[in-house]
Amino acid sequence: MTVPTGLGEPRGPGFIAPETDPWARLEGLAGPVPQPAGRWRHRLLATAGVVLLSVTSGGLAGGAVAGFGPGPVRPTAGAPSPSPSTGAGVPADLVAAAAQALPGVVSVQVSRGSMVSGGSGFAIDDQHHIITNDHILDGDSPPGTPLNGHQISVVAPDGRRIVAEVVGRDPGSDIAVLRVPASAGLRPLVLAEPGSTQVGEAVLAVGSPLGLSGTVTAGIVSALDRQVRLGNGGRQTAVQTDASINPGNSGGPLVNADGEVIGVNTAIATLEGAGSIGIGFAIPIQRAEQTADAIIRRGG
Template identity: 60%
Template sequence: MTLTTGLGGSPRGPEFVSPGIFVSPGNEERAAGVPAGAPARRWPLVAAAGLALVAVSAGTGGAAGYLAGSPTAATPTTGATSVPPPVAGVPSDLVGAAARALPGVVSVQVRTGSGGASGSGFVFDDRGHIVTNNHVVAAQGSVTVVGSDGRRLTAEVVGTDPNSDIAVLRVTPSAALRPLAVADLSATRVGEPVLAVGSPLGLSGTVTAGIISALDRQVRLGGTVRQTAVQTDASINPGNSGGPLVNARGEVVGVNTAIATLEGGGSIGIGFAVPIDRARQVATTLIGRG
């Protein structure tokens, strides 16, 4: 059983088993993470069966998904055992945050001979570098980005890092492409309002609101090693991949990467983003190499 979400009905990656869900004999390989395309076996219908973590790029023919593993239920999250002091100066003006973020967010479109994929990205610096997800550009086709002003620019892939699911593109610098500021994660708190900005289902310039649900959620994104991710309940759907999760100041908290979904459905209010500290470090390294 392969989950299908987003444009074109392309596979988004195999299921994973949520903690506490029974795995029938012979299906352990699905729980361990067998790549998409392997022979599928049906799971028993039990409570919460079908819960899966899937990439949120939107394919238009080719498979743009990647493998993502199950969260670790026992991992404590920031703020789970103690109540932090109130954060002074956290604004509540999400309209202003959207206005600051949108000029720095782009749609990313990949075209290959057999189809392609689409996702989102954001401007990393004033030299034309764009951060997105590795799984968005993994099809290795021609890449273009569309800015908030509607201009379409040819992009070069500077470098990719599958383990962190981060990729860097480069386009001709433009005054219309404004670099986004990054947040200080050490000062970020669970419960803060955030916006997911990107092009879900090809709808460019879409903004959805929520809060930070957890800061140190252990998940497997892109590679085989579990890493911490920022969890949010902001609506994230296919096409949001690579777009920024921003706080109420318009600063990037993380790079939207995956969602939990039930039986191939869309967002159920559990999304994950690569923390901006890790994404910035990887992007800086890729730019230095490229």
């Protein structure tokens, strides 16, 4: 896998789409990130496990679509007009969605000795709870390993580093809940209503890919109820998106054009010898919320 120098390699929870089970192979990759002398060495943990697919079959499928797909779609009377755009050609509703989401999104950093792993998270209530992915907290340890000797902190949107408490973890669903002091000043994100997410709607992935905090990438909902294997549990349904998701996006929100969270970004698909191919997966927010609520009830 080609990886930009100094940015580390993807690593994270494995997933296997049922259609590719006979040929899929899981890999968990991690690499040290060089740092200037006198500073700690950092390691960026990835958003996702890797599933290796057949490039040939993918090419054939693309050819079939290109050769036999429907012709151009013509507008019909009464069709809704497109959303107004900004001067840069970006739909204004996505700009507003980014402005609404960013104040509640944090970078999550886990320090253990000289090693630091990272991901993303977001505030969900006025009790200062933060949802993130459980695999971020494991670092190089096996899933579910006690966090003895780990220091968990978040970096707020204004750049402040704040020590966070681990309220609880659920490795099976790959959800964990943190809590920070009220002084963090995070704005809780609004969660989308059940059943409101639609295939084709515009979405933003918000988080800290490759350690670049406050990053927003745009795409659409590619599919719903996609069966994948996430965390250390069995298959689960996930929201599929083509919004760019990279190492460090794990635990960050996937939001719709209204700035409402529809999922927790968790995994990406790659082809052998290539990086992200524009297929990412997010845990549906209703399931993430239910898991987080159960964790909070148990842990406070």
